Amino acid sequence: MSPTTVRRRPVAGYAVVLLGLLVAGLSYAAITSAGAATTTPRSLSGNAQLAMGRHIFLQECASCHGLFAQGVQGIAPSLIGVGSAAVDFQVSTGRMPAKEPAEENPRRSLPKSTDQIHDPQQIRALAAYIQSLGGGPTIPTRADVSQSGANYGLGQQLFTADCAQCHNFDGAGGALTYGKYAPALTKSTPTQIFEAMLTGPEAMPVFNNTTITPQQKRDIIAYVIQTRNQPNPGGFSLGRVGPVTEGLVVFLGMLLFMVLAALWITAKHGKAHE
C-alpha cells in the first residue's frame, strides 16, 4: 500500500454520505403554515362603535398620526380619507400600530394581550371612526370577497398582468428596492387581498374599483386562494418562487450528493490491497 492511500472503514464512508444527505435535506427547509382564519366580528353600531374607535385611535394611533389623524410630517401620513378598508388591512395584518418607522412593516398576527388591539371588533370600531373622518374605500362585505362563481382563468390573467411582477406568479412575494418587498400572499385573507388592491398599502399601487372591478377583484382573489390548494406531489414547494431556489437546491444539494458519490466510488477498498 502506498503511503498516500489511507485505509477507511466502510462504516465511516457511509457515515459521511449520511451526513451529507442530512445537510442537503436540511437545506430544503421550507415550511409553510395554513392561512389565518377569518372571523366575523360581533356588530356594534352607531355612536357606541365610533366612541370605541376614537378611544382606540387616541390610545394606539394618535402618537404618530396626530390627535386629529391629520398626520405628522416625516413620521406618519394623514388618515383622513384613507377609508375603513385601509385601517382594516393595516391593523388586521398586524402592520399597524407599528413600533417604529420601517421601510416595510412585516405581517404579524394580532397580539394576545388585551392591552393592545386584539379583537376584530376593535378593528371594525377603529375603521368606522377613521371612515367617519373623511370617507374613503370601505371594508368589503362577505359577498364582495366570495369566491363562488369566480372566473379563475380571468383572475390568473389579471394577476399575471398586474400583480405577478411583484408578488410572483404564485403569490410567493419578492424583493423591491431599498429593503422594501412585496409580501407573500400565502396568509392573506380574501378580505385583506381585496383591501390591499383597493387602498394600495405601502409601496403597492392602487387598483380602484373602476379600474379593476369588484368582480375582477373576486376573480383575482379566487386565483390566489386556489394556488394555495395546489398539491406539491414532490413533497417540497421550495417556496414556489421559481427557478432560483430550485437551481440553488440542485446546485448545492445534488452537487454535494454527487461529490460524495464520486468519493465513495473511487475510494480505495482496503482489503484488496492486503
Add this chain to the structure above:
Amino acid sequence: MSDETAGHRPGDHEPGDHAADDLFAKHAAAGHDDDAAQHEQERPHRVIGTPPPAESRSLLGGPADGEAGVPAVRERELPTEPDNPESAKRAERVVVACFLIAMLAGLAFLASYFIFGVHTVTAVQHSNLALGGTLALVFLGLGVGAVIWVRRLMPDVEITEERHPLRSAPEDRAAFQQTFEDGAEASQFVKRPMVRRALIAATVPVAVAPILLLRDLGPLPGKKLDHTVWRKGLRLLNYGANTPIRTGDFSSPGGMITVVPDGYQDNFDALAKAAVIIIKFAPGQVHYTTRNYPVPGQTVENWTVDNIVAYSKICTHVGCPAALYEQTTHHILCPCHQSTFDATRGAKVIFGPATRPLPQLPMTVDAQGYLVARSDFTEPVGPSFWERGPSV
C-alpha cells in the same frame, strides 16, 4: 506511403519493447484460421447471454508453448475467488437486492405510465413524480449495484494491456492497395469519365443545400424594431380584462396597470414590443416639460392626460417586463437586473444596467373619453440593437 517507411524501425524502440514486438510477430505467424477452427470444436455448451468461457486466466496470453529464445511475459493471474468469501457473499446479496429494486422500479415505471393520467394539471404533476421517481430508482439501483459489484466482488488488480502497433504489416498494406486498384479498374470508374462526372454532378446540389438553408436564419429585421403597433387613435386596453379606460375611472393616485393596444391583446408578437404601463399621479408629483419631445429627466406633459403617464413596459436593458412600480417612491423596477427608473422624471434610469429611459407613449383621449395613443412611440422601445442609432 512507401513500404520502406511502413516497415519496422528498430531504432524507435527501447530495448525493453523487443519482447512485445517478438511476441506479436509470433502470434501473427501462428495462423489465426487454424486456431479458430480448433477452438470452435472444443468449445463447451454455452448458455445464451453469458460470456464465453475464458481460454486462459491470463488476460494477455503468455508464451503458452514456451518457445525457446522468447523471454516470458510476466504472468498476471486474476484471482478466481475474492479474498474474503463471507464478505463476498454479503456483497452478492446487496448487489442482487439493488438490481431487484431496479427491476421492480422499472416495472413500476411502466405501470405508472398507465395508472396516472394526464388529463388535469394535478394528474400531470403526480404522473411526473411517479415516472421520474421510479426512473431515478431504476438508475440508482443499477448504479449502486454495479459499483458495489465492482468494489466488493471484482478483484482490485491493475492490469496493463499491451497493444499491437497500429500500422498494418507491409504485405497487408500492399494487398490492400492491389485490391483497391483492381476494384477501381473493374468498376470502370476510371475508364468512363461520363459516369464519374455525372455522379459528381448529382451530389453537388445536395452538398450545397446546407449552405442554402442558412437563409432561414433571416430575413433581417429591417425597420421592424423601430416601430410598435401603436398608432394614432388606438385605444389603451386594461390587459386581462381587455376593456378601454376612461380617465375618470383610472382616477386614484398611486394606481398602475398594464395596458395593451386595442385589437392586439392576443397578438404576443406585437405585445412583446407594445406592452405599456400607465401610472396615475397626484397633481404636482411629475416633473413635466412643455416641449413635445422627450427631454432627459422630464416627462412630456402634452403626452399625458390628467396626470396619467404611459411608459413602455419593456426594459431598455435586455427587454424584460419592467413593471414593479412602487407608488411611494415612484420607482419602476425591472426584476431581471434591478434597473430602476424614476416615473416622475420621464422614467430616467436611477440605478442598474439600463442606459436609456423607458420610452413614453404619447397619449390623449378620444371623443368618448377613453385613453388613446396620440401616435406610436417616438423612439424604438426595448433593448439596444445594432441599427438603432443614437438615443434621444
